[in-house]
Amino acid sequence: MSSATGGWRPRPSRGRPSRGSFPFGHTTTSAMAAGLLVRRPPAYRLWMGLTVAWAVAVGVSRVWLGVHWATDVVGGWSLAAVWTSSAALITAGVCRVRADGTG
Template sequence: MDELRAAEPSLTAWVRRITFFASAPFLTGAGIVLPSLLAWLKRRREALELFLAVLGSTLLNQFLKSHFHRSRPETALFPQPGLSFPSGHAMIGVALYGCAAWLLWRHGRHPFWSALLLGWALVVGLSRIYLHVHYATDVLAGFAAGIVWLVLLRTALRLWWREQQQVTIPEEL
């Protein structure tokens, strides 16, 4: 990455723009606006799933950061507050973009956009390594934790919705 930065110094400005798309302000807005839009479109389950993906991954990320308490690299290209492990940009980005990709894929719409969203989550995570605000292990752990959270959330919601469906169906005598 050092060679890339040296060869293309203007790339850093672009990478800083990319990393914004998993920053706290962006994720907060997206975590509220996108579920609201889905709810307005009468996609309440999808709205709940996307909201919980972002909220849950945010809470889990803060718990993991406080547990591991790893400092950021001293070579960061710009100062970043907070702890390093796992990368919140990678973890919450995977949760948001991964959940959106899953929802698009599940409804059989736009598999290209699903793949693009997953690729974008990967690029955002890699931007954190490029900017030296995270170690590669922070980003990998963020990706892994975000995926684990999505799998757990999806499983829990499926079970809950199945249980709700069974409760509403009256038993025959």
């Protein structure tokens, strides 16, 4: 996706950057992990809070260190939100069909 959007890092990271920066994969992955815990029972609230804090910390740290633009991080969070929401809607539809006995 980096080559399609032309998103490159604000400055070279340590070592040799292998590819562009948009959307930021670490932010996307951490936000998706947090999204998976959002729909859990109340017993998982602590883990959900810690995972959300971790996802935010990953994104903010990348911008603070200057290795990603803020738009890269927001793009990663947005991609994770769309992906996780789509998965939740599909799962809810499948479960509803099975509960009705039509699937």
